[in-house]
Amino acid sequence: MTVFRGFMTITRRNLPIAVMYIIIFVAIAIMAQQSRTEDEISDFQANSLDIAVIDRDQSTLSKGLSDYLAKYHNLTETPDDPAAIQDRMFYRDIQYLVTIPADFEKVYLAGQYKKLPVTKIPGSSSGFYVDQQVNTFLNAIRTMSSGGFSLEEAVKEMTEGTGDTAEITMADKSGHGGSMPDYAILYQFLPYVSLSILCYVLCYITLAFNNIDVRRRLLCSSVSGRQQNFQLLLGYLVVGIAVWGLLNLLPVILYGRSCLNDPHLPYYLFNSFLVMLNSLALAFLLGVFVTRQDLVSAVVNVVTLGMAFTCGVFVDMDILGKGIKKAAHFLPLYWYESNNRLLGFNAEFSRSQYRSLYTGFGIQILFAAAIFCVALVFVKNKRRTEA
Amino acid sequence: MIHIENLVKRYGDLVALDHLNLDIKEGEIFGLLGPNGSGKTTAINCLLALLKYDKGTVTIFGRPMTPDSYDLKKDIGIVMQNVAVFDQMSVMENIDYFCGLYVKDKEKRRLVEEAITFAGLENYKKMRPKKLSGGLLRRLNIACGIVHKPRLIILDEPTVAVDPQSRNKILSGIMELNRQGSTIIYTSHYMEEVEQICSRIAIIDHGQVLATGTTEELKKMIKTGETITIEAISLAEPELAALREFPHVFDLSYQEQVLTLRLSSAKHNLVRILNFLQEKNISFGQVFSALPTLNDVFLEITGKELRD
Numbered sequence: 001m002t003v004f005r006g007f008m009t010i011t012r013r014n015l016p017i018a019v020m021y022i023i024i025f026v027a028i029a030i031m032a033q034q035s036r037t038e039d040e041i042s043d044f045q046a047n048s049l050d051i052a053v054i055d056r057d058q059s060t061l062s063k064g065l066s067d068y069l070a071k072y073h074n075l076t077e078t079p080d081d082p083a084a085i086q087d088r089m090f091y092r093d094i095q096y097l098v099t100i101p102a103d104f105e106k107v108y109l110a111g112q113y114k115k116l117p118v119t120k121i122p123g124s125s126s127g128f129y130v131d132q133q134v135n136t137f138l139n140a141i142r143t144m145s146s147g148g149f150s151l152e153e154a155v156k157e158m159t160e161g162t163g164d165t166a167e168i169t170m171a172d173k174s175g176h177g178g179s180m181p182d183y184a185i186l187y188q189f190l191p192y193v194s195l196s197i198l199c200y201v202l203c204y205i206t207l208a209f210n211n212i213d214v215r216r217r218l219l220c221s222s223v224s225g226r227q228q229n230f231q232l233l234l235g236y237l238v239v240g241i242a243v244w245g246l247l248n249l250l251p252v253i254l255y256g257r258s259c260l261n262d263p264h265l266p267y268y269l270f271n272s273f274l275v276m277l278n279s280l281a282l283a284f285l286l287g288v289f290v291t292r293q294d295l296v297s298a299v300v301n302v303v304t305l306g307m308a309f310t311c312g313v314f315v316d317m318d319i320l321g322k323g324i325k326k327a328a329h330f331l332p333l334y335w336y337e338s339n340n341r342l343l344g345f346n347a348e349f350s351r352s353q354y355r356s357l358y359t360g361f362g363i364q365i366l367f368a369a370a371i372f373c374v375a376l377v378f379v380k381n382k383r384r385t386e387a
Numbered sequence: 388m389i390h391i392e393n394l395v396k397r398y399g400d401l402v403a404l405d406h407l408n409l410d411i412k413e414g415e416i417f418g419l420l421g422p423n424g425s426g427k428t429t430a431i432n433c434l435l436a437l438l439k440y441d442k443g444t445v446t447i448f449g450r451p452m453t454p455d456s457y458d459l460k461k462d463i464g465i466v467m468q469n470v471a472v473f474d475q476m477s478v479m480e481n482i483d484y485f486c487g488l489y490v491k492d493k494e495k496r497r498l499v500e501e502a503i504t505f506a507g508l509e510n511y512k513k514m515r516p517k518k519l520s521g522g523l524l525r526r527l528n529i530a531c532g533i534v535h536k537p538r539l540i541i542l543d544e545p546t547v548a549v550d551p552q553s554r555n556k557i558l559s560g561i562m563e564l565n566r567q568g569s570t571i572i573y574t575s576h577y578m579e580e581v582e583q584i585c586s587r588i589a590i591i592d593h594g595q596v597l598a599t600g601t602t603e604e605l606k607k608m609i610k611t612g613e614t615i616t617i618e619a620i621s622l623a624e625p626e627l628a629a630l631r632e633f634p635h636v637f638d639l640s641y642q643e644q645v646l647t648l649r650l651s652s653a654k655h656n657l658v659r660i661l662n663f664l665q666e667k668n669i670s671f672g673q674v675f676s677a678l679p680t681l682n683d684v685f686l687e688i689t690g691k692e693l694r695d
Contacts, residue, residue, distance in 0.1 A: 002487030009484075010475045208473050217471035217531075219454070220435050221488035222461040293474075 003218075003228045007235030010208060014201040018243070021200075025193040026250065029186045049126050051096040052078035052088070059105035061141065064155030068137045069098070071159070073130070089119060096120045096130045109151070113138070183251035183259040184344030187268055190247050191275045191333050192308040197243050198279040199286055199300045202236060206287020207296065236280050244276040264343045267357065271339045274364035278332040281371035288378045312337045332367035335360040388413040388539070388570055389434070394443035396429055396594070403429040404440065404594040411572060411587075413538075416565050418585030419574040420681060426594035427574040428468055431543050434572075435465060447539065461489055464537035464569075468544045470528045472516050479503065479512040482530050489535035498534055505563075506530035507556060522553025529557060533564060540564060541572045546580060558584055578681035590685055597688045602681065609687040610637060611679045612652025618672035619646045619664060626667055633659065 051073045053066045069075060076094055078085060088094050097119040107113055116134060120127030137158055144154035180188075208214065209232060218228060248269060251259045259265065282303070290299050308314055310324055311333035320328070328334035339360035342353060349357065389411040396404040404426050411417045419427045432438040434445055436454045445452045447459050472481045483499050490498060503509055506526040516524055525545060533540055542561065546554045562584055565571050575581050581588055582602050589599045598605055612635075622641055630648065631639050635656055638649035650656050657676050664671050 002484060005487070006473065006476070006480075006484045009480055010473065013475045204475070208475060211471070213467055213469040213471035214473065216432075216437055217465065217467055217485075218488070219437055220460060220463065220465045221485075222457045223488050224455070224457055 001231060003223065003231035004235050007205060007209075007232060008238075010205045011201060011235070011239055014204060017200050018197045021193050021197045022246070022250075025189060025247070026254075029189050029254075032185055032189070047126065047129070049073045049095045049130065050076055050093065051098070051130060052076050052085075052094045054078065054080045054097065054099045056080070056102045057100050057104040060151055060155055061105040061108060062100040064141070064159055065098075065100065065134065065137055067155075067159040069130070069133065072133060085119065089121070092121075095124065095126055098130075098134060105151075108138070108141075109145075180341070180344030181255075181258065181262065183255045183262070184268075184340060186251045186254065187272065187340050187344075188337065189313060190272055191279075191311075191336055192304060192313050194243060194247055194272070194275050195279045195282065195304040195307065195333075196300065198240060198276070199283040199304060200296065202239065202280065202283035203287045203290060203296045203300060204293065205235070206284060207290060207293060210287060236284070240276045240280045243279075244273055248272060263347070267339070267343050270361065271336055271343070271364075274361060274368065275333070275336050277368040278336075278364060278371065281368045281375065285371055285375040285378070288375050288382065307331055307333050310334075317341065332364050332371075335363045335367075388448060389572075390444075390446045391430070391434065392444045394430070394433055394440055394445065396426075396433055396438065396440045402594055404433065404443075407443070407591070407594060408596060409589060409599075411570065413570050414565070414568070415587055416561065416571040416573060416585045418581035418588040419572065419591055420576070420578060420581045420588055420685075421574075421591035422576055425576075425592045427576075427591060428543055429594070430591070431541055431572070431574060435460075435463070435541070461535075462538040464532045464535065464540040466529050466532035466540070466542040466545050468547065470516070470524050472524075472527055472531060474516055477513050477515055478508055478519070478527055481516065481527060482534050485531040486534040489537075498536065502530040502534035505533070505560060520550075520553075522549045522556075525549050525553060525557065529560065533569075536567075536569075538569060539572070540569045543574050544576070545573075546575065546577065554580075578685070582681055588681070590681070590688065592685075592689055598684065605681065605684045606679045609679060609684050610651050611649050611683045611687060613650050613656055614677045614679065614683070615648045615650065615657055615660060616673075616675040616677070617646045617648075617660070617664070618644060618674070620644055620670045620672075622646060622669060626663075626669065630660065630663065633663070 051069060053069060053075060055062045055066060066075065073096075078088060078094060078097065085097060089097070099117045099119075101117070104116075118127075118131070118134075120130070140158055141151070141154045144157060145151060149157065209218075219225060251268075262268070286296075286299060286303065290296055310320075311328045311331050312320055313333060317325070317337060325334075339357055342349075342357055342360075346353060389409065391407060391409040394404050394407040395402070407426070407430055409430075419430065421427050429438065433440045434447070434452065436445070436452050436456065447456075448462065450456070450459060452459060473484065476484060479499065482502050483495065486495050486499050486502070503512060506529055508523065508526060508530060511519060511523060511527075516527060519527060525548075529542070529545055532542070540561075545561075546557055549557065558580060561571060561573065573581065573585060585602070587599065587601055588605060590597045590605070598608055600608070619641075621644075627639065627641055630636060630646075635650040635652075636648055637651060640647045648660065657674070661671070661674070
């Protein structure tokens with residue numbers, strides 16, 4: 001097993017790089033986890049805008065609307081003069097102006113209501129926000145009126161109200177408050193580290209063994225080429241499984257029982273195992289293409305970072321553009337991340353979810369096999385031209 | 388021990404080996420001498436079954452050599468022209484690795500230590516190859532090739548780009564290996580090295596063996612018995628013509644006041660020529676008389692210098 005031992009000796013030389021990537025992995029995971037917690041706390045905050053209402057109707061309904069809006073926003077006095085209104089809008093003294101025309105109440109009660117004329121900052125989300133509130137008020141008055149309330153009662157109900165608030169909780173499908181568990185976040189970043197460590201370390205080793213002089217020298221030895229290839233393959237698998245084991249140990253160390261008790265743990269393990277296989281295949285392919293040691297780092301970084309960003313390792317998949325998502329379908333990590341989301345967000349799977357999960361596994365296996373075969377074809381061609 | 392018969396190797400239209408024939412006996416240091424591109428390395432690669440050849444046969448230890456002849460390969464040590472070691476392993480790890488390709492663990496430690504001592508790498512055991520000088524790197528390459536004490540050692544230009552001190556160490560090491568019982572095939576385009584260590588030599592050019600024999604046998608194959616060089620001032624054409632007519636002189640040149648005469652082997656050649664110059668009152672300075680070298684042999688056989 002000399003070839004295997006040599007493989008391991010060179011692997012040991014690259015251990016500092018592996019340790020560095022694991023530290024990066026843990027740091028990224030912890031940072032991501034913290035930023036996620038802060039996001040959740042500050043997810044929602046109601047905004048109060050500076051708005052104005054020009055009431056030319058002076059009816060119960062129009063006053064009710066003014067009072068209703070005043071509950072949520074700062075209502076400021078504005079003269080009914082287009083020039084003055086334009087000035088105040090320009091200097092952002094007011095961000096939204098609603099003009100209630102004369103006879104509005106009459107028209108509204110007659111069911112001939114058309115949209116109220118409003119002036120707002122073009123394209124602003126705050127304008128849309130107030131639009132919704134105006135519509136909410138008018139729709140509620142209509143609903144209450146048709147339900148037997150008088151206009152005064154309905155307006156009073158809307159402006160004074162009971163002050164009751166509805167409590168909203170997310171549907172807890174995964175058992176983690178509707179969000180992915182922390183260890184699933186760790187698994188989200190895992191492919192980057194697996195790819196980086198394995199591609200970096202194994203690319204160097206492949207390069208060393210692919211050196212034409214070394215290879216010819218090895219072919220002169222009494223160990224058969226088949227035996228040498230077998231030992232190299234064994235080396236690849238041992239390094240791959242060691243990295244896979246180590247990376248899967250981290251979630252257990254960091255999150256303990258919550259991770260171990262997850263019924264999906266075997267799926268997480270299998271999913272990451274497939275990433276490991278793809279990393280090995282890719283490392284082999286890169287080792288065939290890269291011919292100089294000083295290029296290894298650059299090539300590995302481009303490939304791993306590129307793939308990680310495209311497939312939603314660093315960025316949530318929902319944020320990715322449609323085009324990028326489509327392109328990512330042709331990369332194995334996309335299917336890993338899809339499966340990881342499926343596992344993170346659902347405690348129980350429907351039949352179609354199981355199908356998606358197994359499809360993801362199958363596609364990853366096919367990717368690993370395809371990459372490995374492509375690499376073998378290139379190796380064969382390379383050796384034929386050298387002979 | 389090694390028999391190569393009618394070996395032909397083509398690279399497209401280029402004929403790298405053209406019906407090459409060689410016989411190497413056990414216990415020899417056999418030199419394969421030829422200029423760059425003459426086919427020495429191709430011959431070695433075919434001999435080791437690293438290259439497929441178009442025609443011919445190669446037998447080693449009386450058995451045909453094929454890529455799968457692992458039992459034969461066990462007894463062959465190879466030192467490639469380019470240094471073939473792992474940059475990420477130390478000197479000792481490299482030697483240990485290559486030793487492990489041939490022998491079992493029990494013997495390995497002793498053999499590795501012996502190879503390190505043999506190559507004079509005791510002080511560099513833990514260093515990486517990249518930190519070694521050119522000479523030390525070549526010595527490491529040799530140590531990796533001979534560590535398993537093979538019966539046959541093939542050294543393909545092992546002294547290229549090596550300083551004189553390391554070169555001497557390498558050459559004396561090769562002779563020591565031969566004394567210990569290994570048969571050696573040594574390729575080089577340095578004729579002095581080949582002349583110094585080889586018991587038999589084959590001169591090769593354009594993939595063909597031009598001549599084979601011991602140094603003396605090769606020298607006897609050519610006309611040149613002696614080359615005389617005299618620093619002579621103002622030699623005119625009549626004196627040069629007279630010198631051309633001297634017995635045994637078959638080639639003469641006079642350039643930048645240096646007279647070079649090539650003569651066939653005979654007694655008193657130098658005395659007769661110096662007497663002639665004295666008689667003609669021609670002043671002369673430095674005088675050299677040299678016996679033929681392998682370069683003369685190569686020059687006479689091919690019409691060109693070995694290092695052209």
